[in-house]
Amino acid sequence: MMVQATDVSDSSAIDEMVAAVVDRFGRLDVVVNNAGVHEGGAPASITDKKWRTVMSTDVDGVFYGCRAALPTLKRPGARS
Structure with a gap:
């Protein structure tokens, strides 16, 4: 098992992070994009900065995780 804090x-x-996993274990079998943040309050009270924090974590983070993992997941011999 490996734990690595990642933004x-x-x-x-x-x-x-993906490179570190592959270096340590030689492969990547599954990806779970399970990070998220919440900035509470009425929409009118949420600043642009808080909104970007939510979107960059909740949306961009999922995209970045999938994009980084796909080449390794698609390697010959990877589990399907």
């Missing part, structure tokens, strides 16, 4: 809103950090 999912940073695409290069995601790339490094």
